[in-house]
Amino acid sequence: MGAGHGGVLGAAYVAGDSPAHRLEPHLKLVAVLGFALVVVATPVHAPWAWAAYGGYLALVLGVAAVAGVRPGRLARGLVVEVPFVVFALLLPVVARGPRVDVLGLSLSESGLAAAGGLLAKATLSVLAATVLAATTQPRELVRGLERLRLPSVLVQILMFMFRYADVVGGELRRMRVARESRGFRGRHVGALRVLGPAAGSLFIRSYERGERVHLAMLSRGYTGRMPSGPAAVVPAQAWLTALALPLAAGAVLASGLLLG
Amino acid sequence: MHVPDGFLDAPTSVATGVVAAGTVALALRGARRELDERTAPLAGLTAAFVFAVQMMNFPVGAGTSGHLIGGALTAVLVGPWTAVLCMTVVLLVQALLFADGGLTALGTNVSLMGLVAVGVGYGAFRLLRAVLPRTRTGVLTAAGIGAFLSVPASALTFVGLFALGGVADVPLGTVATAMGGIHVLIGLGEAAISVAVLGAVLAVRPDLVHGAAALRRPADLARRSAPAEVGVR
Numbered sequence: 001m002g003a004g005h006g007g008v009l010g011a012a013y014v015a016g017d018s019p020a021h022r023l024e025p026h027l028k029l030v031a032v033l034g035f036a037l038v039v040v041a042t043p044v045h046a047p048w049a050w051a052a053y054g055g056y057l058a059l060v061l062g063v064a065a066v067a068g069v070r071p072g073r074l075a076r077g078l079v080v081e082v083p084f085v086v087f088a089l090l091l092p093v094v095a096r097g098p099r100v101d102v103l104g105l106s107l108s109e110s111g112l113a114a115a116g117g118l119l120a121k122a123t124l125s126v127l128a129a130t131v132l133a134a135t136t137q138p139r140e141l142v143r144g145l146e147r148l149r150l151p152s153v154l155v156q157i158l159m160f161m162f163r164y165a166d167v168v169g170g171e172l173r174r175m176r177v178a179r180e181s182r183g184f185r186g187r188h189v190g191a192l193r194v195l196g197p198a199a200g201s202l203f204i205r206s207y208e209r210g211e212r213v214h215l216a217m218l219s220r221g222y223t224g225r226m227p228s229g230p231a232a233v234v235p236a237q238a239w240l241t242a243l244a245l246p247l248a249a250g251a252v253l254a255s256g257l258l259l260g
Numbered sequence: 261m262h263v264p265d266g267f268l269d270a271p272t273s274v275a276t277g278v279v280a281a282g283t284v285a286l287a288l289r290g291a292r293r294e295l296d297e298r299t300a301p302l303a304g305l306t307a308a309f310v311f312a313v314q315m316m317n318f319p320v321g322a323g324t325s326g327h328l329i330g331g332a333l334t335a336v337l338v339g340p341w342t343a344v345l346c347m348t349v350v351l352l353v354q355a356l357l358f359a360d361g362g363l364t365a366l367g368t369n370v371s372l373m374g375l376v377a378v379g380v381g382y383g384a385f386r387l388l389r390a391v392l393p394r395t396r397t398g399v400l401t402a403a404g405i406g407a408f409l410s411v412p413a414s415a416l417t418f419v420g421l422f423a424l425g426g427v428a429d430v431p432l433g434t435v436a437t438a439m440g441g442i443h444v445l446i447g448l449g450e451a452a453i454s455v456a457v458l459g460a461v462l463a464v465r466p467d468l469v470h471g472a473a474a475l476r477r478p479a480d481l482a483r484r485s486a487p488a489e490v491g492v493r
Contacts, residue, residue: 036363036364040270040364080358094430094431125362133359156300158304160301161349161353169308189319196459199313199457201460204468207309211298213305214301
């Protein structure tokens with residue numbers, strides 16, 4: 001963190017020159033959202049659901065391979081899921097309905113199916129979003145959201161957050177280094193008397209920096225809108241490339257619905 | 261803990277998405293009242309602060325540590341509308357860059373951690389401010405209780421949504437008790453951290469705290485009577 005380019009937020013990005021890296025960011029956002037929608041729309045209790053999940057998994061792993069995202073990077077992306085794995089593991093134990101015996105535990109059938117479905121869907125979406133984050137720079141993502149007509153103020157807030165997250169994070173890190181080099185070990189509640197003021201002064205510094213940034217922008221002619229160049233025209237070919245993932249996933253879902 | 265894709269059924273996700281979009285639209289107008297044309301840089305920097313402070317681990321006793329969620333604290337610091345925008349932007353970044361919280365569940369997450377956490381936290385804060393004495397302790401107590409309530413409130417809202425649109429048939433009482441119980445503990449941590457942070461800001465720059473505007477008094481610059489003429493004659 002901090003060392004090199006990109007800092008905290010850029011850490012998700014893996015430099016490369018694959019077709020996935022070259023695609024316009026808003027196409028990638030549409031593609032990942034479309035893929036997530038198809039995954040979510042798959043009925044959990046259908047007998048062919050697991051075949052469909054397998055198909056989606058093959059698709060998303062294929063995209064990751066094309067994009068040059070290594071399995072280790074994908075696995076690290078999955079760590080965010082852990083709290084929900086715990087929740088999903090509890091479902092078969094607490095859910096109602098007919099029970100089955102698995103390894104001596106009496107588990108609910110519907111709970112098992114639901115937990116499995118939840119985990120599969122969450123995992124697939126996390127994988128797709130990880131590929132997106134690994135192939136798109138944060139500032140490109142903002143540009144993509146702008147082209148998808150996210151309200152301009154929200155885009156600007158996002159832009160400032162991206163630009164200053166590393167500065168604010170860096171201040172936090174310097175405070176921690178300063179604390180710890182003076183022998184601070186925060187292991188008990190009393191440490192709040194040190195950490196609270198640290199976070200408080202971080203807020204004051206962030207807010208005051210915001211005021212200075214605003215004044216600097218005003219002196220450079222800021223009128224409440226950020227200037228942006230003309231949007232590049234996206235060729236139909238690029239749309240096709242981007243939409244290959246959600247369309248293929250949609251085909252898997254459709255064949256499941258028709259044949260299953 | 262962010263809701264991932266596929267956790268709630270489509271109608272519930274769509275409904276929370278509409279609620280979230282409406283909330284953000286209102287917040288965009290409201291934030292302009294709180295920050296006028298400074299909205300973008302100040303809300304952006306505050307969002308960066310929320311993001312950074314969520315990475316900071318605070319000890320909550322017994323060797324465990326937690327981190328701040330920050331909805332109620334941010335609302336007291338910069339005002340509720342700006343806080344909703346900051347939480348929304350932080351959630352969007354977490355969903356896009358860290359896959360933390362699903363894209364199709366973004367509306368649900370914004371409703372839970374933007375609308376409910378900020379709304380309940382700030383609502384309780386304002387109610388208590390009306391009753392408690394107008395002192396520093398009053399502000400801190402109100403903010404602490406607001407922060408405490410905001411956490412179980414959003415957890416129980418999540419349980420409610422799960423009851424409406426969850427994909428498993430779960431006895432609701434059990435889940436509500438478990439989620440409520442855990443989040444009461446998390447809420448205690450949230451309250452302690454919020455009060456510690458707010459107390460520090462109040463000590464240094466009380467003028468920056470939106471929720472403590474009532475504490476602000478013009479500096480006491482009473483004219484002193486002219487010194488008696490005791491010159492040398």
